[in-house]
Amino acid sequence: MLRKVRMLVFAALTSLLAVTVSAQVIDHKAYQERPIQLGTSGGNINDRSKSFCCGGTLGSLLKIGNASYILSNNHVLARTNQGKPGELIIQPGLIDQTPVCYQDTNDAVAALYQFVPISFDKKTTNKVDAAIALPKAGAVASDGSILEIGSPSSRVVDPTPGMLVKKSGRTTGLTYGQVQAVGVTIDVQxxxxxxxxxxxTARFVDQFAVSPSGFSAGGDSGSLIVTADNNNPVGLLFAGSKTLTFANKMSDVIAAFNGISSASLSVQQSAQAGRAGEVELRVEHARRVKERYRDFLEGLPEALGHGVGRSRSNPEEPAIQVYVRKGAEQARRMALPSLEGVPVEIIETGEIYALPGCTPCGVKAIKSCR
Structure with a gap:
């Protein structure tokens, strides 16, 4: 009987331990022993001003030929076009150092290697906000493991409305969402x-939007967005508003860097034959209609952008979404209910910003620096 009681106690303790381990909170802001996992706090060691410092997420590992690079945003690794090759990339980022904003060279895990310049000319458009950094030997997990996600698949898929996705980022950790719209054009501050x-302001085209609002926050910039089921890379998180998160398509990010062979990664359309293929055709039709009426849509009051997503009244059908800063009712009164048979929906997003984390130096609490 005594032995049985001991066995029951041991079983209970084992179960309790299992619950404790599974419920353990992973701190994406904390210093990691090397080699680090990604989906963690990081950034350029020089990303500070007299009163503030900034940072974001070291999102994933991108393989180019025989070398692997940390992938994040231009505004995280390259200080929004101001970075120089060789600048140190640290983990954690300046916003999570002790004391905050401390530039500790001992925390370097990589050096800035290349970034895609962002154009702020009103006559030009952008597809990606992206940069890569060359890791120091032994500083980053060689399998590209991401906190709370694991290793992403090497098979990239394009986003489709309704696709279930997740990301692991510095501020909000592991979050799940749904692709709200594709073919998105937005103006980002x-x-x-x-x-x-x-x-x-920079204009971005052919982006995608993710809901709900809690999918990301300031400091999550640079996170890799993957499919919720198979960890297939879908996009690179870079901007957001009070209601939506916006991301570059991963296929465009890969194509943006010199030396990437089209054979180095497999890029697939996520829609398959049959009904999903029919939906994809209707989405593409809606995208073409949206582009034909682009000037009209962008002329609506407080318009910031537009995309194609699932209709709110009938999720089986696509709709043109127009994102407005404020005054959705006024925009609805001026907009047509449909264009060439495609419903038009007005969504009030608030301003759309790039999503670095920013904090006053000397204050161990992230805040909006806008």
């Missing part, structure tokens, strides 16, 4: 200095 300086 950037601040040229960290917490200071001129605010400028």
């Amino acid at each position: 950037y601040q040229l200095g960290c917490g200071t300086g001129k605010t400028v």
Whole structure:
């Protein structure tokens, strides 16, 4: 009897331990022993001003030929076009150092290697906000493991409306969402200095949007978005509003860097034959209609962008979505209910910003620096 009681106690303790381990909270902001996993706090060691420092997420590992690089955003690794090759990339980022904003060279895990310049010219458009950094030997897990996700698949898929996705980022950790729209054109605000300086706008095309609002927050910039089931890379998180998160398509990110062979990664359309293929055709038709009426849509009051997603009244059918800063009712009154048979829906998003984390130096609490 005594032996039986001991066995029951041992079983109970084992179960309790299992629950404790599974419920353990992973701190994406904390210093990691090397080699680090990704989906963690990081950024450029020089990303600070006199009063503020900034950072984001070291999102994933991108393989180019025989070398692997940390992938994140231009505004995280390259200080929004201001970075120079060789600048140190640290983990955790300046916003999570002790003391906050401390530039500790001992925390370097990589060096800035290349970034895709962002154009702020009103006559030009962008497809990606992306940069890569060359890891130091032994500093990053060679399998590209991401906190709470594991190793992503090497098979990239394009987003489709309704696709279930997840991401692992510095601020909100592991979150799940759904692709709200594809073929998105948006105007995104950037601040040229960290917490200071001129605010400028860049136009991005062929992006995708993810809901709900809690999918990301400031500091999650650079996170890899993957499919919820198979960890297939879908996109690179870079911007957001009070209601939506926006991301570059992963296929465009891969194509943006020199030396990437089209054979190095498999890029697939996620829609398969049959009914899913029919939906894809209707989405593509809606995208073409949207582009034909682009000037009209962008002329609506407070318009910031547009995309194609599932209709709110009939999720089986696509709809043109127009994103407005404010005054959705006024935009609805001026918009047509449909264009060439495709429903038009007005969504009030608030302003759309790039999503670095920013905090006043000397204050161990992230805040908006806008």
